[in-house]
Structures are given as C-alpha cells and as structure tokens.
Amino acid sequence: MSMPKDEIRTELARAWGQYLAALGKSISWLEKHIEEAKQMAGVCTAEWCQATEHVIDDLNNALFSVSEPRWIDAEMSAELKRLKRKIYDLYVNYRGVYAKAA
Template structure:
C-alpha cells in the first residue's frame, strides 16, 4: 500500500470513528432522557412519546443503514454491532416507559 493510499484510509477510518462516537453519544443522551422520564409519574405525555419515537427512529435508521467499510478497523466493526444491539435495548426501554400513562 503506497503512502497516499495509507493516508486516505486513515482519514476515512478517522471519519468513521468520529461518526460512530456521535451516534454513541446520542444513544447515551436518549437513554438518560428515557430513564429520567420513566422515573417521573407525569412526564410520559403524547408529545414526549412522539418526540422520543422520532429520535429513536432516526437513530435506528442511521445505525442500521451503515454498511461496514471494507477496510475498517476491527474496533469500528465491533462498535457498529454494539450500537445495533443498544438501539434495540433502548427501544424496549422506551416502549416500557411510554406504556405508562401520564397523570395529566
């Protein structure tokens, strides 16, 4: 592999890593929000449910539309699989929290 190709691949790998880190931060933030809301008796409103479901749908689409790059490092491949697993778990957590009616 020549130097130019090596540099291009390193740049691409860095881009993938940054993108995956952003998705991971978004999932963590959404997880915190769902956990907080599940603990509050009157927070599970229709508005909250709709907003949360839209964010979850978007994140799910982003994560599952990723085609693992051919020359990706093994850590990024592992991270993609982990994000896919976590988004499933987060959706189940959301459904549990949204099943409780709000005290409006």
C-alpha cells in the same frame, strides 16, 4: 512517500470513528432521558413520546442504513454491533415507559 490510498483510508477511518462516537453519545444521552422519564409519572406526554420515537428512529436509521466498511478494524466493527444492540434495547426500554404512560 505514502500512497494517496493510505491517506484516504486514514482520513476515512478517523471520520468513521467520529461518526460512531457521535452516535454512541446521542444514544447515551437519549438513554439517560428515558431513564429519567421512568421515574416521573406522566412525563410521557403525546408530544414527548412522539419526539422520542422520532429520535430513536433517526438513530436507528443512521446505524442500520450504512454498510460496514470492509477496512474498519475489529474494534470499530464491534462498536457498531454494540450500538445496534443498544438502540434496540433503548427502544424496548422506551416502549416500557410509553406503556406505563398510556
């Protein structure tokens, strides 16, 4: 019979994996839209830029406000670090689009 601790950790690991996957999907979606905006002159209206910046801020807060659980495996830890770098790069990319529109 497994200990409740094992079941809890298994469930938390599954949820943590889903959380990272959802963050990764959101970042990729936003990255795609920012890349598309680069190709279209004038797409970065004040409303679009403000909305995009809010989404980036929300994703950034979601990534950096949680502490990394000590029990996650090395693969999930690496994914968290990769997503943190990616959101930083995404913001730099967004600022480039914003600067062109300003």
